[in-house]
Amino acid sequence: MxxxxxxxxxxxxxxxxxxxxxxxxxxxxxxxxxxIGKNGAGKTTLMRMVLSLALPTxxxxxxxxxxxxxxxxxxxxxxxxxxxxxxxxxxxxxxxxFAILYGADxxxxxxxxxxxxxxxxxxxxxxxxxxxxxxxxxxxxxxLSHPEFIVLDEPVNGLDPAxxxxxxxxxxxxxxxxxxxxxxxxxxxxxxSKIATRFGIINNGxxxxxxxxxxxREKDGSRTRFVVNDPQAAVxxxxxxxxPQELSIRDYAVxxxxxxxxxxxxxxxxxxxxxxxxxxxxxxxxxEKYFMExxxx
Amino acid sequence: MGRxxxxxxxxxxxxxxxxxxxxxxxxxxxxxIFSTWSMIRLTQSxxxxxxxxxxxxxxxxxxxxxxxxxxxxxxGGNSFSLIxxxxxxxxxxxxxxxxxxxxxIGRGISRGQFIASRQLMLAGASLLFSLLxxxxxxxxxxxxxxxxxxxxxxxxxxxxxxxxxVLAYAAFFSFFAFLIKKSGGSIAFTIFAxxxxxxxxxxxxxxxxxxxxxxxxxxxxxCMSLCTGLEASAxxxxxxxxxxxxxxxxxxxxxxxIVGRQDV
Numbered sequence: 001m002x003x004x005x006x007x008x009x010x011x012x013x014x015x016x017x018x019x020x021x022x023x024x025x026x027x028x029x030x031x032x033x034x035x036i037g038k039n040g041a042g043k044t045t046l047m048r049m050v051l052s053l054a055l056p057t058x059x060x061x062x063x064x065x066x067x068x069x070x071x072x073x074x075x076x077x078x079x080x081x082x083x084x085x086x087x088x089x090x091x092x093x094x095x096x097x098f099a100i101l102y103g104a105d106x107x108x109x110x111x112x113x114x115x116x117x118x119x120x121x122x123x124x125x126x127x128x129x130x131x132x133x134x135x136x137x138x139x140x141x142x143x144l145s146h147p148e149f150i151v152l153d154e155p156v157n158g159l160d161p162a163x164x165x166x167x168x169x170x171x172x173x174x175x176x177x178x179x180x181x182x183x184x185x186x187x188x189x190x191x192x193s194k195i196a197t198r199f200g201i202i203n204n205g206x207x208x209x210x211x212x213x214x215x216x217r218e219k220d221g222s223r224t225r226f227v228v229n230d231p232q233a234a235v236x237x238x239x240x241x242x243x244p245q246e247l248s249i250r251d252y253a254v255x256x257x258x259x260x261x262x263x264x265x266x267x268x269x270x271x272x273x274x275x276x277x278x279x280x281x282x283x284x285x286x287x288e289k290y291f292m293e294x295x296x297x
Numbered sequence: 298m299g300r301x302x303x304x305x306x307x308x309x310x311x312x313x314x315x316x317x318x319x320x321x322x323x324x325x326x327x328x329x330i331f332s333t334w335s336m337i338r339l340t341q342s343x344x345x346x347x348x349x350x351x352x353x354x355x356x357x358x359x360x361x362x363x364x365x366x367x368x369x370x371x372x373g374g375n376s377f378s379l380i381x382x383x384x385x386x387x388x389x390x391x392x393x394x395x396x397x398x399x400x401x402i403g404r405g406i407s408r409g410q411f412i413a414s415r416q417l418m419l420a421g422a423s424l425l426f427s428l429l430x431x432x433x434x435x436x437x438x439x440x441x442x443x444x445x446x447x448x449x450x451x452x453x454x455x456x457x458x459x460x461x462x463v464l465a466y467a468a469f470f471s472f473f474a475f476l477i478k479k480s481g482g483s484i485a486f487t488i489f490a491x492x493x494x495x496x497x498x499x500x501x502x503x504x505x506x507x508x509x510x511x512x513x514x515x516x517x518x519x520c521m522s523l524c525t526g527l528e529a530s531a532x533x534x535x536x537x538x539x540x541x542x543x544x545x546x547x548x549x550x551x552x553x554x555i556v557g558r559q560d561v
Contacts, residue, residue, distance in 0.1 A: 073405035084396030
């Protein structure tokens with residue numbers, strides 16, 4: 001069994017408005033699934049249905065290859081919308097309570113406090129925390145009991161740059177060392193593109209596309225930039241492999257669209273033509289550009 | 298369910314509002330009994346005579362001023378139900394206001410278990426509130442006026458029925474707290490709804506005088522008033538008990554039926 005989440009026509013209506021419109025999506029074990037969409041696109045609503053916080057209007061979904069039940073839902077950790085915690089309790093007391101509820105080893109609490117950077121908060125009440133600290137506490141609660149699948153809705157909201165990097169490292173480490181699967185929504189596309197192994201683009205409740213990073217690089221207008229001493233000659237030499245519309249000149253560089261896997265061959269063509277190549281680099285159209293094109297923005 | 302109850306017990310006994318409400322209840326009980334005793338002593342000293350407390354008892358209730366009398370009337374009046382209602386509002390709404398309901402239901406706890414655990418805890422908390430009111434009332438009443446006489450098995454029936462009415466209040470207030478999900482709104486409901494319902498039923502009784510019964514006697518306040526009276530008959534107590542039981546079943550059931558199908 002390799003599928004952690006599979007949805008079948010999952011739909012949620014609020015009155016006449018379809019917040020989630022017949023979504024079929026699949027998340028494989030070990031994925032870091034980046035969920036991208038504008039505000040109000042349906043990301044949070046779909047996450048809430050997966051967590052059984054919202055009841056679907058139509059459709060269904062499977063968790064770990066079967067219909068969701070109490071046991072499969074215990075294997076999921078989450079942070080959706082704002083972090084939930086008891087304002088009049090310290091970070092440690094919050095984690096202790098949920099450790100008891102989730103059946104986690106209470107010895108995990110201090111380790112998680114350290115992982116989320118709240119080990120020094122002592123008896124300070126969580127209601128007095130900064131936005132970033134509250135977010136960290138929410139993530140800490142999601143990590144209790146080592147869930148196999150973690151759903152994070154805007155996890156870096158309120159975090160400073162150091163916190164964002166820590167969060168990224170934590171997600172990657174859990175994914176690498178424990179095989180934890182993630183479903184993450186974020187507006188920081190650049191940040192998401194650094195860690196996600198798959199992307200799902202949602203717009204007006206519909207899943208527009210699911211795409212892997214390597215497919216994205218082929219489609220997102222990525223180009224290879226060769227800085228050469230004679231751009232015109234370089235274009236002529238590269239014509240053996242690339243079509244004329246794929247080649248362009250900018251300053252002392254030749255830009256080649258596509259052919260990401262043929263960079264060594266392109267370089268050999270230039271060298272054999274006696275053209276000096278001073279640098280080769282990759283220019284990405286980027287996830288943001290591709291996302292805006294797909295949602296028609 | 299065991300872990301859920303451990304979680305709820307830890308939450309209850311670390312909730313400041315629980316102790317504040319208990320303290321306020323204790324204070325009101327003490328002030329009520331002490332002020333009555335003080336008034337009587339003052340009157341006696343001014344008149345220079347020993348007053349017959351049986352005559353002083355309102356509506357001809359003999360033995361009103363005694364440990365037994367205060368025990369059996371401890372839950373009467375509006376203070377007890379108001380304090381209980383405020384606590385229930387704060388307890389039920391805490392997980393919605395703080396967003397922790399997502400952490401609970403999102404991790405495999407079913408809505409039914411979520412609601413049932415709270416209902417069990419509120420029943421336990423209601424028992425603690427009742428025991429405090431009874432215990433303190435009996436103790437202070439005995440200290441100031443003596444233990445009293447006329448003890449019998451009917452007293453036990455009366456206390457049991459009173460607790461049934463307390464559970465009915467708990468079911469009623471918790472149902473609306475689950476629906477409203479906000480502490481302020483729920484507390485406002487606790488304060489105004491019973492009052493308005495009592496008023497409405499009293500007016501209805503005027504216009505339905507051909508009925509053989511009063512509608513207001515079947516409302517929670519009416520039941521509590523009846524079962525905290527020293528002259529309540531066994532038949533009236535049984536009727537109150539059955540009425541309270543119906544309220545518990547209806548409102549506890551409605552909570553599962555309606556709240557159990559809502560988004561969190």
